[in-house]
Amino acid sequence: MDYQPPSHLLEVLQKIEYEEALPDGDPRYVDSREARGSEKTFTRLARKFGWDPASNAFFAPYEKHILFFGHIGIGKTTELRRYAGQLNASRRFYVVEVDVLAKLDRNNLQYTEVLMAMAETLLERLHGDGVGLAAEALEPLQHWFGNVVETQTTTKELSAELKTVAEGGGGIPGLIKLLATFTAAFKTGSSQKSEWQRKIRNDFSALAQAFNTLIRRAEARLAREARAERLLFLIDGTDKMRGEDTQQFFVQDAEQLLAIKTLVIYTAPLHLKYDGRLGGKLDADIVLPMMKLYERNGGRFEAGWRTMRRLLLLRADRCLFASDAEVDRLVEFSGGHPRELLRLLKLCCELAEDRIDASVVQTAIQKLAADYRYFLKPADYALLKTIDSNPADAGNDEQAQELLHRLALLQYNDGTWRRSHPVVRTLEGYGAASG
Amino acid sequence: MVNSAFAIEQARLAEARQLPGPCHDDFLRLSRTLIHGPPFQWLLVEAPDEGLRRQVMAALDRVLQRAGLRSDRLPLSDKILDVPMLEARLVNNARQAPVVHVIGRPGWFDAARWEAFNTRRERLAADARARLVFWLDGEAIALASRSAPDLWAWRSGVYAFLPAAAPGAQPAPGGERPLPTPSPNDDGGVDTRSMAERSRRVVEIRAWLEGNPEAPDELLISLVDELGQLLFSLGDLDEALAHWREVVLPLHRRLGDARRQAITMGKIAGILQARGQLDEALRIYQEEALPVYERLGDVHLKAITMGLIADILKVRGQLDEALRIYQDEALPVFERLGDLRSKAIMMRLIADILKVRGQLDEALRIYQEEALPVFERLGDLREKAITMGRIADILQARGQLDEALRIYQEEALPVYERLGDVRSKAIRMGRIADILQARGQLDEALRIYQEEELPVYERLGDVRSKAITMGKIADILQAQGQQHQKPPPA
Numbered sequence: 001m002d003y004q005p006p007s008h009l010l011e012v013l014q015k016i017e018y019e020e021a022l023p024d025g026d027p028r029y030v031d032s033r034e035a036r037g038s039e040k041t042f043t044r045l046a047r048k049f050g051w052d053p054a055s056n057a058f059f060a061p062y063e064k065h066i067l068f069f070g071h072i073g074i075g076k077t078t079e080l081r082r083y084a085g086q087l088n089a090s091r092r093f094y095v096v097e098v099d100v101l102a103k104l105d106r107n108n109l110q111y112t113e114v115l116m117a118m119a120e121t122l123l124e125r126l127h128g129d130g131v132g133l134a135a136e137a138l139e140p141l142q143h144w145f146g147n148v149v150e151t152q153t154t155t156k157e158l159s160a161e162l163k164t165v166a167e168g169g170g171g172i173p174g175l176i177k178l179l180a181t182f183t184a185a186f187k188t189g190s191s192q193k194s195e196w197q198r199k200i201r202n203d204f205s206a207l208a209q210a211f212n213t214l215i216r217r218a219e220a221r222l223a224r225e226a227r228a229e230r231l232l233f234l235i236d237g238t239d240k241m242r243g244e245d246t247q248q249f250f251v252q253d254a255e256q257l258l259a260i261k262t263l264v265i266y267t268a269p270l271h272l273k274y275d276g277r278l279g280g281k282l283d284a285d286i287v288l289p290m291m292k293l294y295e296r297n298g299g300r301f302e303a304g305w306r307t308m309r310r311l312l313l314l315r316a317d318r319c320l321f322a323s324d325a326e327v328d329r330l331v332e333f334s335g336g337h338p339r340e341l342l343r344l345l346k347l348c349c350e351l352a353e354d355r356i357d358a359s360v361v362q363t364a365i366q367k368l369a370a371d372y373r374y375f376l377k378p379a380d381y382a383l384l385k386t387i388d389s390n391p392a393d394a395g396n397d398e399q400a401q402e403l404l405h406r407l408a409l410l411q412y413n414d415g416t417w418r419r420s421h422p423v424v425r426t427l428e429g430y431g432a433a434s435g
Numbered sequence: 436m437v438n439s440a441f442a443i444e445q446a447r448l449a450e451a452r453q454l455p456g457p458c459h460d461d462f463l464r465l466s467r468t469l470i471h472g473p474p475f476q477w478l479l480v481e482a483p484d485e486g487l488r489r490q491v492m493a494a495l496d497r498v499l500q501r502a503g504l505r506s507d508r509l510p511l512s513d514k515i516l517d518v519p520m521l522e523a524r525l526v527n528n529a530r531q532a533p534v535v536h537v538i539g540r541p542g543w544f545d546a547a548r549w550e551a552f553n554t555r556r557e558r559l560a561a562d563a564r565a566r567l568v569f570w571l572d573g574e575a576i577a578l579a580s581r582s583a584p585d586l587w588a589w590r591s592g593v594y595a596f597l598p599a600a601a602p603g604a605q606p607a608p609g610g611e612r613p614l615p616t617p618s619p620n621d622d623g624g625v626d627t628r629s630m631a632e633r634s635r636r637v638v639e640i641r642a643w644l645e646g647n648p649e650a651p652d653e654l655l656i657s658l659v660d661e662l663g664q665l666l667f668s669l670g671d672l673d674e675a676l677a678h679w680r681e682v683v684l685p686l687h688r689r690l691g692d693a694r695r696q697a698i699t700m701g702k703i704a705g706i707l708q709a710r711g712q713l714d715e716a717l718r719i720y721q722e723e724a725l726p727v728y729e730r731l732g733d734v735h736l737k738a739i740t741m742g743l744i745a746d747i748l749k750v751r752g753q754l755d756e757a758l759r760i761y762q763d764e765a766l767p768v769f770e771r772l773g774d775l776r777s778k779a780i781m782m783r784l785i786a787d788i789l790k791v792r793g794q795l796d797e798a799l800r801i802y803q804e805e806a807l808p809v810f811e812r813l814g815d816l817r818e819k820a821i822t823m824g825r826i827a828d829i830l831q832a833r834g835q836l837d838e839a840l841r842i843y844q845e846e847a848l849p850v851y852e853r854l855g856d857v858r859s860k861a862i863r864m865g866r867i868a869d870i871l872q873a874r875g876q877l878d879e880a881l882r883i884y885q886e887e888e889l890p891v892y893e894r895l896g897d898v899r900s901k902a903i904t905m906g907k908i909a910d911i912l913q914a915q916g917q918q919h920q921k922p923p924p925a
Contacts, residue, residue: 010467010471013467013468013471013472014471014472014473015473016472016473017473018588018589018591019560019589072584072585072588073588101557102557105554105558106553106554106557107551107554107555108554187558240585242550242553242554339588346468346472346591346592347464347592349467350463350464350465350467350468350592351460351463351464353629353630353631354629354853363460367464370593370595371580371590371593374573374576374577374580374593375577375580375581375587402584405584406580406584406587406588407588
């Protein structure tokens with residue numbers, strides 16, 4: 001049956017979950033490429049991995065580690081799932097999606113755990129798809145674990161069954177179980193976590209080599225079965241790590257990430273792109289832009305309005321709005337940010353009785369604006385006003401990055417220009433600031 | 436026991452009205468998202484004043500209880516040493532109750548603790564599947580937004596319950612706060628405002644009255660009149676009664692306004708009448724209101740009061756006398772004055788008596804041709820719904836149960852729900868139950884009598900209607916008992 005958006009306010013309210021990324025094929029998905037000005041984003045990404053979607057020409061680099069930037073809540077995961085569907089369908093790539101936040105603990109998240117999660121997810125996917133691997137493909141990884149198990153304290157944590165796996169038995173299911181033991185311990189903050197992190201770090205080159213062998217063997221097998229030519233890891237959740245962990249992961253430990261010779265996309269927070277510390281080791285070109293409602297010169301950008309309207313009306317039936325004017329006003333004050341649009345919609349559902357009319361929308365805007373009052377300082381308002389008067393001259397200091405991170409400042413067209421969030425412009429502090 | 440959606444909505448609005456004015460809107464928002472939002476939410480509430488926080492939380496818990504949602508409290512005391520311990524407690528509490536109030540202590544959350552909390556958020560969302568309501572001060576919320584922006588982006592909502600500024604803290608021109616905007620219904624016309632709008636207006640008026648205790652009587656008079664009418668229309672009969680007796684009546688006496696004293700007495704009698712205290716209501720109409728209108732020569736108010744007296748006579752079974760009053764004393768006055776609405780109401784009352792006497796065709800003609808078109812033209816939804824209900828009553832009596840049921844459900848009930856007219860809604864629900872009972876759907880009929888109708892009469896203090904409903908319940912229970920006692924078929 002065709003999807004019908006909820007037509008009761010309380011049903012809309014019940015279904016709004018900000019953290020929910022849409023799976024590929026979800027009926028609420030809206031193609032936002034034109035609205036974002038990102039028609040070429042997928043092509044650029046695919047070409048970086050050696051595939052031209054238009055001609056189907058293919059020659060993949062040996063390794064490529066790409067950061068995928070974007071504001072919090074603009075739909076990075078939703079878009080990537082869509083991209084993953086296209087990449088899989090090409091039969092050039094076998095995409096392995098790793099949700100690190102589901103598998104691991106974001107606290108003190110390090111490359112060591114991410115590597116374990118990558119290996120575990122790869123084996124799970126192969127096993128689920130019925131792709132078998134010869135014993136020699138698994139042997140280096142098992143051998144590495146065999147060495148780890150020799151450590152007295154680690155051994156205490158492992159059952160006899162898993163020790164057998166580490167000594168070369170159990171095949172793919174056994175190795176999955178062994179890896180899962182490690183990732184579960186990392187997730188629950190087991191007492192062994194630090195020791196295992198240290199062990200992996202100390203013996204990382206051997207582990208990386210073992211993992212690389214597994215990757216090559218898996219690719220060979222997939223190619224033989226004409227399923228795909230290269231593995232591609234999509235690491236999601238790395239944009240949501242703690243500030244210092246983000247630095248550690250993408251800056252200090254970039255060499256360790258690069259030691260895994262494969263194709264990888266990592267989600268990354270937008271402010272990382274602009275803080276100047278990345279140092280060019282990882283590919284940091286691709287930004288998922290915001291949907292824009294206006295051009296830099298102030299002219300309306302109709303594709304943005306169309307897409308945001310559609311996005312809204314797939315979450316709440318049109319009959320819930322008094323008129324098109326209310327739909328447009330919500331879109332306008334979202335600034336083109338999908339989660340902010342949902343936030344405004346949620347506020348409307350909390351406020352309205354049976355329909356969303358002009359006064360409900362106005363109150364929702366005021367309520368969302370009030371959230372920004374909690375952290376904006378007079379100097380922030382002044383900077384926002386300065387940027388609004390000259391959107392291309394954004395500056396890039398810590399203050400501007402903080403405002404970007406907290407969505408008080410929104411960035412359009414891959415960062416070529418920025419504007420303050422429309423709800424912030426309704427605040428007295430903004431009005432009183434001298435920009 | 437979980438109440439109906441309508442009863443929960445009534446409770447939500449009633450609790451909101453009891454809170455200080457500035458809390459009204461955010462209380463409605465918060466209670467709605469707690470009841471109707473997703474099972475996991477992280478809600479931030481700014482409530483720095485402990486007394487107010489307790490008041491709001493207690494009101495919230497009463498509403499949650501009606502919605503069948505248990506709440507648990509988790510104070511951030513010295514016993515909770517760090518964020519891991521808080522996490523463990525949240526997981527534990529979320530297993531016990533779908534709503535957990537985390538009561539913050541100033542200074543407990545610092546930047547490091549917010550960051551530590553941030554690192555656990557996915558785990559909390561997975562393991563503590565409840566609405567986690569964090570009651571904090573503004574500083575703690577500001578700190579969350581500054582030191583854990585990812586966590587901040589994850590918030591389900593922010594609400595604020597701040598104590599009202601002391602009188603005079605925000606002086607308006609002239610040294611007083613501005614008067615609430617005059618209601619469009621001051622002229623006594625149809626109040627088309629929704630329940631929430633009326634509730635909000637109650638809060639506005641009360642806030643103004645609290646902030647202006649020395650306001651002159653002439654300034655107060657229209658506001659207190661409106662407040663009484665709002666309370667009555669929202670079904671707060673106790674409050675309306677107390678307000679009219681203790682605030683409005685003394686005010687009119689001070690001002691020496693005999694006409695408005697009589698009108699207020701009539702309103703008091705109206706509540707007593709609704710509660711079945713017919714003798715006292717009749718006494719007031721006859722001894723305290725009617726003589727005043729006669730003395731003042733106010734034929735319109737006299738005709739209305741005569742109609743109200745006839746209503747009581749009708750309930751007592753004195754149909755002839757009631758009909759005489761409607762036809763000879765009230766109707767001609769409204770016709771002469773060109774008061775179409777009152778005339779249409781009077782025609783409907785006449786038809787009601789014809790219906791009781793079995794003259795169904797003539798009654799139906801009057802409802803359809805003399806009353807309904809007038810209410811439709813005037814846009815009076817409430818009177819239209821009442822008239823539609825009467826038409827359905829006749830259809831029901833003639834055995835056209837499907838059409839009667841449709842009218843009750845689609846034409847009458849939604850209007851009463853929107854207007855917050857609990858009594859009329861309860862009456863119509865009773866009619867629906869009557870039809871279900873006639874169809875043999877005894878369980879559903881019983882449920883409506885017991886859960887939708889009886890509690891309303893109990894709350895309104897309407898002993899007569901309560902007794903009638905109890906009788907219907909007893910009939911069903913008896914019928915069910917007989918069914919159960921029947922010997923099994925051979």
